[in-house]
Every structure is written in C-alpha cells, then in structure tokens.
Amino acid sequence: HRFAAARWQTGVTGCPQLEEALVSFDCRISQVVSVGTHDILFCAIEAIHRHATPYGLVWFDRSYHALMRPAC
Numbered sequence: 001h002r003f004a005a006a007r008w009q010t011g012v013t014g015c016p017q018l019e020e021a022l023v024s025f026d027c028r029i030s031q032v033v034s035v036g037t038h039d040i041l042f043c044a045i046e047a048i049h050r051h052a053t054p055y056g057l058v059w060f061d062r063s064y065h066a067l068m069r070p071a072c
Contacts, residue, residue, distance in 0.1 A: 012047045022056045024049040 007019040011026035018024065027043035034040075056067045 009049075011049070017049060020051065021049075022051045022053060 003018075008016045009019050011017045011024065013026050013028060015026060017026065025043075025045050026047040026049070027045050029041050030044050031042040032039050033042070057064045058067055059065075
C-alpha cells in the first residue's frame with residue numbers, strides 16, 4: 001500500500017488524517033448529489049488542522065510549482 005509508511009493521526013470525526021499534510025479538513029458529509037458518473041459531496045467542516053510548514057505546492061501547466069507564504 002503506497003500510504004503504509006506515512007504517519008497518520010485521528011481527526012475529531014474519527015477519520016484518518018495524514019500528519020504531514022499542509023492542511024486537513026475534518027468533515028461530516030451532509031449531502032451527496034449524483035451527477036452523471038460523479039458524486040458531489042457537500043460537507044460540514046468540523047475541524048481544520050494546519051501544518052506549521054510555511055509553503056505548499058500546486059499543480060499547474062503540467063508541473064508542480066512552490067507556493068511561498070508572504071513575509072507579512
């Protein structure tokens with residue numbers, strides 16, 4: 001399993017959260033809407049966990065790009 005070596009913590013809803021994730025939203029599903037072959041989940045956020053690391057990555061134009069936190 002590709003996530004077996006990762007460190008996990010349990011969120012307030014009991015769901016697993018990746019410890020090193022820059023941000024984790026711990027949610028309860030309030031509604032599911034099926035559209036074609038997809039489901040859209042509407043969720044109520046119970047808790048947000050934010051990692052202390054000050055930067056992140058985005059996927060844009062077929063590659064990853066670093067996002068740096070502004071100095072102010």
